[in-house]
Amino acid sequence: MARTIAFLAYPGFQILDVTGPLAAFEIAGRYARQPYDIRVMALAAGPVASSSGALLMAGPLADPAQVDTLVVAGGEGVNAASAVPALLDYARAVAGHARRVTSVCSGTFLLAAAGLLDGRRVTTHWYRTSSFARRFPQVRLEADRIFVRDGAYWTSAGITAGIDLALALVAEDQGEAIARRTARQLVVPYRRQGGQSQFSTLLEMQGTSSRFGDLLAWVRDNLARPLTVEELAAQAAMSPRNFARAFAAEQGLTPAKAVEQLRLEAARDLVEESPASLDRIAIETGFGDTERMRRAFIRTFGAPPQSIRRSA
Incomplete structure (x- = not known):
């Protein structure tokens, strides 16, 4: 019997x-023993205008009891959609039956407005994390993630991260081989880890202030060094105390x-793309030993280097 994958669309x-x-x-359905019944739904059946103005033909809302996986789209119209009682009631009704409830990008707002994400771990598009955190303090937002799973609820970051989420769902349904084959057909990497950062750590930190831009670039090129506060302060031509205070004020985090x-991002890239041993990667990126690197990976990415390498 086909699994019904129901996409919820709305104006914008x-x-x-x-x-x-x-x-x-x-x-994935072409290769799977159990195919998918894919539906695009809207509160009012017919053409639905996307934020770009392009129209997508949608059917009526499916019977909640028939939905296997709900996928709520994000977009500029999500705030208006999140204030429509009929849509919120429908999301709650589906959640009472569906095997999985998911969202892409800012679709998280609609699920949160329906009260379905209270106390759960979620992510959303990085641009909307501040407004999401203010509006839904009862939800455990993990802002810097590609996708997050909390039980039957899956949420993803912006736009293309929805493909990463879909591949993870396909892998759960059909196995890794079919998910990998699907990724090859889509010509996308198989597959970015859910714990992977939404954007470059270096670019993010450089973008907040140009004062330490050159220093951060130097750090990225010298990760194997000890990189103590004293060494960083000397490189910035500042006293250690003034450097630590100014850096934390501008970057929002300590130099350490x-x-x-930066070490984690560089190590993750090498784990995924390089044949080098984990011992060598730990040394080159300044962790010193694999156990220290392993603990940092689990704490930040939710998986050890070996698992991330296997997925890559």
Whole structure:
């Protein structure tokens, strides 16, 4: 029996939030023993205008008892959609039956407005994390994640991260081989870890202030060094105390934490793309030993280096 994958659209939805994951399920269904019944739904059946103005034809809302996986799209229209009682009631009704409830990008707002995410771990598009945290303090937001699973609830970051989420769902349903084959057809990496950062740590920190831009670039090129506060302060031509205070004020994190983030990003890239041993990677990125690197990976990415390498 086919599993029903139901996409919920509304005026102003982001079209790639639907079409990206939809394509993943469509292609996976060609290879799977158990195919997918893919539906695009809206409160009012017919053409639904996306945020770009492009129209997508939608059917009526499916019987909640028939939905296996609900996928709520994000987009500029999500705030208005989150204030429509009929949509919130429908999301709650589906959640009472569906095996999985998911969202792409800012679709998280609709699920949260329905009260379905209270106390749960979620993510959303990085641009909307501040407003989400203010509006839904009862939800455990993990802002810097590609996708997050909390039981039957899956949420993803912005737009193309919906494809990563769909591939993870396909892997759960059909196995890794079919998910990998689907990724090859889509010509996308199989597959970014849910714990992977939404954006470059270095670019993020450089973007907040140009004062330490050159220093951060130097750190990225010298990760194997001890990189103590004293060494960083000397490189910045400042006293250690003034440097630590100014850096924390401008970057929002301590120098030690910034160094660890840069080490983690560099190590993750090498784990995924390089044939080098984990011992060598730990030394090159300044962790010193694999156990220290392993603990940092689990704390930040939710998985040890070996698991991330296998997935890559």
